[in-house]
Amino acid sequence: MSYSEKASAHYENELKCIRGAGLYKEERQIKSPQMAHIEVEFPTGAPVKGVLNFCANNYLGLSSHPEVIQAAHRGLDSHGYGMSSVRFICGTQDIHRELERKLSEFLETEDTVLFPSCMEANAGLFEVVLDKDDAMIADRLVHASIVDGMRLCKAQLYNYKHLNMEHLEEKLQETQACRFRMIITDGVFSMDGDIAPLDKICDLADKYDAMVMVDDSHSTGFLGKLGKGTHEHCGVLGRIDAITTTLGKALGGAAGGCVSGRKAIVELCRQRARPYLFSNTVPPVVIAASIKVIDLISKSTERRNKLEENTKYFREKMTQAGLDIRAGIHPIVPVMLYNAKLAQDVARDLYEEGIYAVGFFFPVVPQSQARIRTQVSAGHEMHHLEKALAAFIRVGKKYEILGKTKQEIIERYGM
């Protein structure tokens, strides 16, 4: 037996440490499709409870949209369940290429290649386009999947303070001798809802002859007037060299991601990106539904408009109620609580009130930046938003945090 007592004891101890540090992640079982109102069993064995979901990336409310589900059924019937292959052997169907074309049109890029997830797109991209003589210059708060992708790449790694353009410029000056430089950022940062100033980033890239890569997972489908993403919002369509994004959030929420951008970069990913070459093709059912999603959002901006209105309303009302909301326009609405235990207590009480939202704390966010991240959806109706507001006000009163400044919350609850 190779699984020794020593190994077993080691793993058990690791788990104990995770629990001891308060970092153990409990999974809540959802008994219904993903939508604004869901049925949840938590903790396991407890009676199923109906709650409003304020923590899904289901920005456009398309995860269980009837037309998307219908398209998935049709795709299953016409193209089967699985492909039992990677893309380049016998895993590319007509609909895979159709979705890649549609994504390029929607994002206004030259070409697109699908990956099993955006995590894998980020894992594959950098080592394909950069080498040891090059530099990756990344915002310090980029997503973990980008960090992992950069670790797989031989290029030198530099990072700049979050959204700080002066610091980015310093790094561009420091790396003038490198063959190629790539500025790497999230379009929208998932913990804060901060939007990267892509207009300024592209200007700096032009000035210093650098490329720009953006992970737009939290924007594709709804940011910008036509919902194309952060590059549309910032007025830099056509100026981003590589966009990675996901089909697993606003665009139906199932699975899959892509690299979209300069033709040669995309083509090289198709030839050399290891997560693409060695992963199974995205299932036809997901592709068929994703095509429907792109058709729906290309035809009408109704859902992204509703999301924008919902977000504006929710942000305004939460601020008026005296909650400490991180300013912005994005449907990620972080309610700042600063203290990890307070964030967990408030999340637990909200759940009792029928609102499902999750507390985040160090190391997921910086020390003393604990928060509840709420996420607004176009699937939310006004009465859902009102119910969440009422719940936040009741729980906020209980913990006496309404109208309190950061300093006052920290003085009372600690960091």
Add this chain to the structure above:
Amino acid sequence: MAEDIKKMIIEYVKKEYLDEDSDQVVTEDTKLISSGIVDSFSMVSLKMFLEKKFQIKIPDEKATPEAFDSVTSIIHLLSEFTPL
């Protein structure tokens, strides 16, 4: 000499990792990694800075979060590779 090096590293940490309006105090014993001032991702740039400054190569197995967790521990690490 050692005092100058301490000061230089503290200045770099403040300039590189803290916002201009930060009131965070950094001394030789301030925890850098475990406090979150420098995350494990940003530690790479601190390592590169030290390697360039002292013309040394710190092997990855020595560049642990513990070794980079304070200016004092960084100086201890540097002393393995260069006379201070």
